[in-house]
Amino acid sequence: xxxxxxxxxxxxxxxxxxxxxxxxxxxxxxxxxxxxxxxxxxxxxxxxxxxxxxxxxxxxxxxxxxxxxxxxxxxxxxxxxxxxxxxxxxxxxxxxxxxxxxxxxxxxxxxxxxxxxxxxxxxxxxxxxxxxxxxxxxxxxxxxxxxxxxxxxxxxxxxxxxxxxxxxxxxxxxxxxxxxxxxxxxxxxxxxxxxxxxxxxxxxxxxxxxxxxxxxxxxxxxxxxxxxxxxxxxxxxxxxxxxxxxxxxxxxxxxxxxxxxxxxxxxxxxxxxxxxxxxxxxxxxxxxxxxxxxxxxxxxxxxxxxxxxxxxxxxxxxxxxxxxxxxxxxxxxxxxx
Numbered sequence: 001x002x003x004x005x006x007x008x009x010x011x012x013x014x015x016x017x018x019x020x021x022x023x024x025x026x027x028x029x030x031x032x033x034x035x036x037x038x039x040x041x042x043x044x045x046x047x048x049x050x051x052x053x054x055x056x057x058x059x060x061x062x063x064x065x066x067x068x069x070x071x072x073x074x075x076x077x078x079x080x081x082x083x084x085x086x087x088x089x090x091x092x093x094x095x096x097x098x099x100x101x102x103x104x105x106x107x108x109x110x111x112x113x114x115x116x117x118x119x120x121x122x123x124x125x126x127x128x129x130x131x132x133x134x135x136x137x138x139x140x141x142x143x144x145x146x147x148x149x150x151x152x153x154x155x156x157x158x159x160x161x162x163x164x165x166x167x168x169x170x171x172x173x174x175x176x177x178x179x180x181x182x183x184x185x186x187x188x189x190x191x192x193x194x195x196x197x198x199x200x201x202x203x204x205x206x207x208x209x210x211x212x213x214x215x216x217x218x219x220x221x222x223x224x225x226x227x228x229x230x231x232x233x234x235x236x237x238x239x240x241x242x243x244x245x246x247x248x249x250x251x252x253x254x255x256x257x258x259x260x261x262x263x264x265x266x267x268x269x270x271x272x273x274x275x276x277x278x279x280x281x282x283x284x285x286x287x288x289x290x291x292x293x294x295x296x297x298x299x300x301x302x303x304x305x306x307x308x309x310x311x312x313x314x315x316x317x318x319x320x321x322x323x324x325x326x327x328x329x330x331x332x333x334x335x336x337x
Contacts, residue, residue, distance in 0.1 A: 002141045009139075010035045015075075017111040018138025019118040020086070020131075025143040027182035029120060032141075033079070040075045040116055049076040057083045059103040066107070066115045078117045086124035086131065105130050109137055148285040151175045151185060158189045159202065166202040172287035173207055179214045188212070215246050219254045220291070223262070226336050227298035234333060248325035249318065255332060256311035263304040265289065266296040307336055 009015050015036065021029050041049045049070045053062060057080055070076035085104060108130070111117050117138075124131060134140055146154070155171040174192075178184040188211050192202060195210045213221075218241055225233040241251055261282050268278045279289035296304070314328040323331075 002139055003143075005139060006032060006141050010039060013039050015040060015116055016138045017113065017116060018108055018134060019116070020121070020124070020134050020138065020140045021118065021143060022086070022121045022124045022140070023143035023145075024122060025145050025181050027186060028143040028146075032143075033118070033120070036116070036118070037077060041070075041073060041077050043073070045072050049073045050079070051076070052079045052081065053083075054081045055083065057085060059100060059107060062104075063107050066111055066117055070114055075114050075116060078115055079120060080118070081120045083119065083121065086119070086121055086128060088125045088128070101128065101130050105133050108133060111137075145181050147283065148172070148175050148288065149279070151182070152285050152287075154182070155185060155189060158186070159193070162193050163200065164193060164196060164202065165200055168285075169287050170202055170204060170207055172285040173204075174211060175285065176220075176288050177211050177214045177217045179216055215241060215250065215254055219251075219258050220295075222255070223258050223295060226333070227295060229337075231333075238329065238333070248329060252311070252315065252318070252325060252329050252332065255329065256308065256315070259304060259307045259311065261292050262296040262299060263301075263308055265292050266299075266301055266304060269293060269296075270301075303336070307332070310335055 006019075010032070019036075021032070023029070037046070037050065051065045053065065062078070062080065065078050068076075085101065089101075108117070131140070152168060152171045152175055155174055156166055156168070159166045159171075174188055175185060178188060192206060192210050195206060196202065199206075218237055222234050222237040225231075225237060238251070242248075261284070264282050265278050268281060273281070275286050275289055275293065278293065279286045282289065282292070284292070311332055314323070314332055317323045318325050318328050
């Protein structure tokens, strides 16, 4: 894996001249960038030997920044963040952008030996020729959102580093509460550690008091209310999400996703899948899979199929303008009985 290669570069202090980092996990991007920076330009002159360019990039200026020699250091670091240059061009400006990509292709094949050039992007188009050139001359590393089981292990490790204990189940709750990856999870862990003070073990009450509930967690509560046939509570939870300015299309998507997981896990258990296999199939931790499995027992298989089908139909109806998203959510909830 390219990430393993990057780890080896950091460990051996032998770096390529060119890297492309992409993906949505900002925490890992920052972590590895800091490690590279500390190795390449650590010391008093680091600010003089680090150049950061953000947004649309001027290739001529980038070339100048790469060619300028480092000051009192063997190497320098040039970071280009969110340039968008590795995305496919729109037809309207493809000629101009293609020319820019050609110039970039020339530049990245001649980065000076004293320069480490790193591009940091969220998304890239792997079909572009310039991507192949980077593969040949440097290293491309993807930083995707991590899978729940890995995040649970990481949360436990964070608490242990502060001499605190947390169960697998509560670590899973924290992971499931967070929608935005490791940055958000790390913030929740820091809040909990501060709240604990001298207390060594995290309790369910601590998590309930301190941690912010994500839309994912609220959708779970909403589904519990529907399973208990408590319509009033279900609509109260819906209104809470509206007050918190959660977008209606996202709420509709998350309800559909939850019922899709309920259907998937019900079908998997019917063919004999155990909790770990089911968790891996639907992309959640075993603890969350257990909660979904328990929830799925409250719904008939045919009803789950019906809800999944209706959610798809309502999504199309919203996107084609036949109904608005608020009506779609209420229709979906009303039809679950």
